Amino acid sequence: MSIHAHPALPEFEYLRPATLAEASEFLAGHPEEARPFLGGTDVFVRMRDGFSNPRYLVDVKCLSGMDTFRFDPHEGLTLGAAVSMNRTAASPEVMAHYPLLAEACRSVASYQLRTRATVAGNICNASPAGDTIGACLAYDGVLQIHGVDGFCQQSLAGFFLGPGKTKLRPGDVVTGVRLPPPPKDAAGVYLKLGRNRQGDLSIVGVSVLGYTDPAAPSGYRFRITLASVAPVPLVAGEAEAYLSANQVTAEAICKAADLAAAACSPIDDVRGSALYRREMARNLTRKGLEQVWHSLNGA
């Protein structure tokens, strides 16, 4: 490897459309050549490393509505696509009502990178390792999208098709993420295993959200999402269903962790082996469930 591991950015045209309609029209007209960007924290690295070579970078962060930050107890949280992870994590409303999202934001890289990085960008980048995606899945997040036909909404469940691949179509610009009102008395935790304690990409990331639900046979529901263990951010649905159907005991938590590990299809890479990832997915799921269970029961 040369000393210039990350060379200067290749040539491209920087565009700043005036309206969402203009942005969608241009992106739809240049599906192979143009891509939207927000903070650029992923796209610039990929361009420097030669993995991406767009002819046009379309800056969408200054468009109408992209800076929206609104919480309403009945409507939930609306995060404009350009709202940074630092602003999200520092918000009293997010800390109070969506602490799992605040925790996930704080786990990403460094403070100065999070000045630019956004939750919406993390979602659109569609890395299986995306730290904030698990929290958004756990809170049943919905994307607000502007396309050539106008606005539409897309649930995050089913949005991810593979590493870097989503249901977004040419011309689509994600304008925000909406999280419905959180369950009452919820507890959550994001356990991130990296090569160092903070700032690295995850080897495995586990988000756990738990709350009481009288309609569930066990009286509780848990949301369990895993990062870096499958081609897409993973929802451990069988583990979630097991804990809502069966009394929550230490044994049931171990069984749920086994089910979560079984749902993984990890790969070997520079950060960890598939075997290690699967075992750590099991251990971290169990640990996360235990922590959330103790929080729910005031222990």
Added chain:
Amino acid sequence: MATHRITLTINGSTEQLDVPSNLTLLQMLREKLALTGTKNGCMAGECGACTVILNGEPVNSCMVLAAECDGADVRTVEGLAKDGVLDPVQEAIIDRGGVQCGFCTPGVLMSSRALLDRNPRPSDEQIREALLGNLCRCTGYLRIIDAVQEAARRSAAL
């Protein structure tokens, strides 16, 4: 490749430049404005040597396009001292021995200044978190953390 005319404020002075699309804020500072205090380390947003304060918040200037900075307010290490008087973080990092080779120092200073602007009395843990993205291969960090605490104390006494 098209160029973009931008007008921005750098260390209190208004500048107007024509910048190509792929020029980063870091390149603009160093190569067009000769503000070489800001260092080019990794070009990947990992080392923090290029940290500057953009619109009040620290950023990796290698990860920002110059063309994005039209109308922006940028503060670099050259803008920390006022009328020949060092900023408290500069004084403290000298006094506490938080500098060895000095390459990371401009970035450390800008992250520290931004931290103290948003949190005048940070804990050690908050300093560590704020400086997580500023790699230093010399000092072992303890003297830097000590220096930021000292700067906070001195600023409070002013």
